Amino acid sequence: MATQETDVDRFIDQNLITETLEEAQPTDGSRLDDLLAKARSLAGLKVAEAAELMLVDDPEHLAAMYETARGIKQGIYGNRVVLFAPLYVSNECVGNCLYCSFRRDHTKLDRRTLNTAEIERETRWLIEHGYRRLLLVFGEHPHTRVENLVESVEAVYSVSVGEHQDRIRRVNVNAAPLSREDFEILKPAGLGTFQVFQETYHRETYERMHPDGPKADYDWRISVWDRCLPAGIDDMGLGVLYGLYDWRWDTLALLKHAEYLMDRYHVGPHTISVPRLEPAAGSEFSTNSPWMVGDDAFKKLVAIIRMAVPYTGMILTTRERSEFRSELMEIGFSQISAGSKTSPGAYTEEEDYVDDTGQFELGDHRSLDEVMLSLCEQDYLPSFCTACYRSGRTGEHFMELAKPGEIQTFCLPNALLSFKEYLLDHASPETVAEGERVITEHLAQIESDAIRRKTEEKLRRTAEGERDLFI
Ligand code: SAM
Numbered sequence: 001m002a003t004q005e006t007d008v009d010r011f012i013d014q015n016l017i018t019e020t021l022e023e024a025q026p027t028d029g030s031r032l033d034d035l036l037a038k039a040r041s042l043a044g045l046k047v048a049e050a051a052e053l054m055l056v057d058d059p060e061h062l063a064a065m066y067e068t069a070r071g072i073k074q075g076i077y078g079n080r081v082v083l084f085a086p087l088y089v090s091n092e093c094v095g096n097c098l099y100c101s102f103r104r105d106h107t108k109l110d111r112r113t114l115n116t117a118e119i120e121r122e123t124r125w126l127i128e129h130g131y132r133r134l135l136l137v138f139g140e141h142p143h144t145r146v147e148n149l150v151e152s153v154e155a156v157y158s159v160s161v162g163e164h165q166d167r168i169r170r171v172n173v174n175a176a177p178l179s180r181e182d183f184e185i186l187k188p189a190g191l192g193t194f195q196v197f198q199e200t201y202h203r204e205t206y207e208r209m210h211p212d213g214p215k216a217d218y219d220w221r222i223s224v225w226d227r228c229l230p231a232g233i234d235d236m237g238l239g240v241l242y243g244l245y246d247w248r249w250d251t252l253a254l255l256k257h258a259e260y261l262m263d264r265y266h267v268g269p270h271t272i273s274v275p276r277l278e279p280a281a282g283s284e285f286s287t288n289s290p291w292m293v294g295d296d297a298f299k300k301l302v303a304i305i306r307m308a309v310p311y312t313g314m315i316l317t318t319r320e321r322s323e324f325r326s327e328l329m330e331i332g333f334s335q336i337s338a339g340s341k342t343s344p345g346a347y348t349e350e351e352d353y354v355d356d357t358g359q360f361e362l363g364d365h366r367s368l369d370e371v372m373l374s375l376c377e378q379d380y381l382p383s384f385c386t387a388c389y390r391s392g393r394t395g396e397h398f399m400e401l402a403k404p405g406e407i408q409t410f411c412l413p414n415a416l417l418s419f420k421e422y423l424l425d426h427a428s429p430e431t432v433a434e435g436e437r438v439i440t441e442h443l444a445q446i447e448s449d450a451i452r453r454k455t456e457e458k459l460r461r462t463a464e465g466e467r468d469l470f471i
């Protein structure tokens with residue numbers, strides 16, 4: 001059934017997606033070359049073309065696909081990797097999603113929504129450990145209405161720490177979809193990306209996974225951006241929870257959704273998240289799903305998304321194991337979480353934090369500094385940059401810059417400046433040593449003499465004590 005806001009079935013035509021998958025033919029060498037050349041031109045891929053690439057199995061052809069995805073990632077994002085942490089505000093939930101440990105029927109879980117003072121305390125801890133970007137996460141509950149979202153975002157921005165008055169500079173939110181009126185209330189709080197994962201686009205599976213509660217309404221969830229964008233919030237975070245249904249089907253539907261947003265609003269998703277189903281306390285389904293996605297298929301889908309929507313940021317979380325995270329970053333991701341804890345209050349209260357108090361089990365337990373060090377050792381440039389948002393480069397404007405790869409002009413210098421702050425204020429001696437090497441090497445890569453000189457000057461001012469400098 002279609003909603004009043006949008007004709008959902010028009011852009012996610014369930015039968016058409018199934019047909020596209022069934023009709024896709026394996027590619028021979030020359031067809032593959034054509035598709036990869038198109039991807040390399042940053043023109044993106046049509047949904048039917050992505051379906052063809054899903055059939056690639058030959059190891060050499062797969063290697064060519066990964067190399068193409070890697071080249072696209074490098075061309076647009078370079079070696080930069082943006083880091084963030086989730087801050088779980090609430091695990092109270094009226095939802096009963098079969099895969100999540102916050103589900104209503106999981107009665108053994110201690111439920112809690114942080115108050116303003118507790119949010120501020122968690123925020124202070126995160127700032128003191130070097131974080132500058134947070135994702136606030138909420139269950140769906142009367143305690144997490146829009147007013148609570150606004151209060152939480154404001155509480156995070158209100159905290160300043162130490163002589164440099166360090167602050168969180170970007171707050172993203174992952175919460176249940178809002179009405180247009182509620183998005184209008186939220187906007188002035190100054191949030192960054194609003195994330196809503198469709199979980200699965202396959203309507204029948206969606207309805208089985210969400211047996212009751214507000215989330216049972218597929219159309220309300222999928223039409224979230226048709227309320228969010230008109231309310232003036234244009235950084236949208238889309239996602240699929242891989243493991244609920246056939247990864248091929250859901251990836252095509254996700255790409256369709258992105259296509260629809262581009263066609264209708266001229267703004268693609270700001271980010272795409274690809275969480276994989278992890279074991280969750282109180283959820284039998286989370287370990288029994290018939291649709292679990294193996295590492296090889298996961299790598300393939302990441303490469304396909306990277307080629308199909310080259311301008312979109314991709315987010316990798318600590319759900320994935322540390323060794324595999326390094327491999328995946330090569331082919332597509334531009335943002336990663338690090339040092340995450342997934343229960344409310346866990347950063348400041350739970351010294352012996354274990355996953356079964358959180359939302360699901362994590363695969364990467366390293367601290368932020370350990371992740372930073374390992375990124376530097378692989379020649380990545382860790383970044384906390386938020387300059388674009390604060391200079392108004394969001395939504396459609398961001399896309400215009402990101403598409404031809406021009407975002408590099410701003411991003412490389414700003415990544416260097418935000419990383420320098422981390423090295424000066426928070427890093428271990430090993431990370432400082434590796435990090436300074438990474439800074440020197442990347443500074444040399446800035447092509448414009450004028451921008452390089454400006455960056456050098458701001459790095460020097462940062463070393464002398466100034467903070468939050470950007471280009
Ligand atoms: N309650 C809001 C909602 O459902 O949209 C937002 C918060 S929910 C805590 C954030 C995301 O966690 C969900 O959208 C889902 O994709 C993911 N998630 C839930 N259970 C998971 C599991 N067992 N493994 C991995 N990710 C999971």
Ligand code: SF4
Pocket residue numbers: 093094095096097100101102103104138139140215
């Ligand atoms: Fe609640 Fe969201 Fe978890 Fe569903 S996924 S149970 S709505 S927190």
